[in-house]
Amino acid sequence: MTKFWSSMAKRAKPYIPGEQVNKQNIIKLNTNENPYPPAPNVIRAINGEVNESLRLYPSPTMDELRTTIASYYDVTADNVFVGNGSDEILGFSFMGFFEPGKPIRFPDITYSFYPVYSKVFNIDYETVPLREDFTINKEGFFNSEGGVIFPNPNAPTSLYLGLEDVEEIVQNNKDTVVIVDEAYIDFATESAVNLTKKYENLLVIQTMSKSRALAGLRVGLAIGNEALINALVRMKDSFNSYPVDRLAQAGAIEAMKDVAYFEEMTEKIIATRERTIEALTSLGFNVLPSAANFVFASHDTVAAETLYKKLRERDILIRYFGTEPIENYVRISIGTDDEMDQFLRAVETIIAE
Ligand SMILES: Cc1ncc(COP(=O)(O)O)c(C=O)c1O
Incomplete structure (x- = not known):
């Protein structure tokens, strides 16, 4: 199989990006894309x-x-x-x-x-x-x-x-x-x-x-x-x-x-981020003080993998790495206010289960 590969090709361990799904109505919070359109x-x-x-x-x-x-x-x-x-x-x-x-x-x-x-x-x-x-x-x-x-x-x-x-x-x-x-x-x-x-x-x-x-x-x-x-x-x-x-x-x-459009959208995402951090914290999450368009969080009672899988069943994608020492953390990209509300409602239901 690898007979014709150079040593470089053999040595490579390619990057695996977050999944891109071709499905309508999915809430995609897994690759830190911007939820708003370009200018x-x-x-x-x-x-x-x-x-x-x-x-x-x-x-x-x-x-x-x-x-x-x-x-x-x-x-x-x-x-x-x-x-x-x-x-x-x-x-x-x-x-x-x-x-x-x-x-x-x-x-x-x-x-x-x-x-x-x-x-x-x-x-x-x-x-x-x-x-x-x-x-x-x-x-x-x-x-x-x-x-x-x-x-x-x-x-x-x-x-x-x-x-x-x-x-x-x-x-x-x-x-x-x-x-x-x-x-x-x-x-x-x-x-x-x-x-x-x-x-x-x-x-x-x-x-x-x-x-x-x-x-x-x-x-x-x-x-x-x-x-x-x-x-x-x-x-x-x-x-x-x-x-x-x-x-x-x-x-x-x-x-x-x-610049005006860029600043307006960026501020909007930051405001949604802060609101999301507050909501997740009140649901019992430990959320790191984010300076990005995503948050990194873990929950005391719900395992990160469970959360990832149960959200996925509800067509909400977040990023779960599953590697030590962050195996109990998930990364959640900041979407629109509406997307984050749906996400938070789903999280609340999962925790209650
Ligand atoms: C830390 C970091 N650097 C670089 C990139 C690559 O971004 P792009 O190739 O889309 O410019 C990413 C993408 O997620 C990232 O998280």
Whole structure:
């Protein structure tokens, strides 16, 4: 079966994403998608690109998109890289900044794609245990031999690490790259993007999949010192020089421009999150103080697996990992107010059973 596989193909342990079901009326709270549509201008811009120009390749340098992102973050276009989802940029980063034989560090409970990249690119890694309360122990990341990567807020714990702590991790790894994966940062307080102006070894990666409601468009971005961005460009151009297509570039530009819509939807999700945390707490859940568009929770009497399965029977999907030491936790994405009300009613019934 594997006779023709390269050692890389044999070594790979591919990531398994949360399930995508093709069913009507399902309440989908399992992959941290945005429950609201993208900004109307985004749809218009994408529709406007559906024409004969599709026979032409898209802009390989994505100048307009990079300039739009740069002006939002007050950096220059040379500080911006765009990829086909932030997962692709994470992959390019492992290729561009990490070295076999020099172990990198990431938290023991974190985004499960990091070990996947480590495996396929032959990068050794050390996991740094979270503290008892699931917060990141910054000292554990100091002086890493090969580099550091962590999400902020962390996933699936939803907890945000303050910028002073992020800065200390960057300062204590002067000779290696520190990657802060800010997939959920817009639901938290402050991004580390400004620190990239001060530290040449800091790369911030973000996505349009969550706060900008464009998971289906596949657009991620990275911000950092020009030399780091150039390494990513070298990796991209050694792999596929056209990763973000015409439709994605057009839509992403509008998503960055429509700040008012983005802020309104983000605030709405945050308000629903806070209400959900309150309701779950009163139903006997231990809910971590989330700074993301999902919550991480466990219940004293109802096992996480039972909850996941019983909700599934009711066409409500949440994420259950089933691995130690989070085997009794579930991750619940924040949906619309109506979806969360239905979810909470179902949870209440399950607990009563
Ligand atoms: C921490 C983290 N980083 C990155 C991603 C990837 O996002 P995308 O490839 O859609 O940009 C996710 C997706 O769930 C995530 O949870």
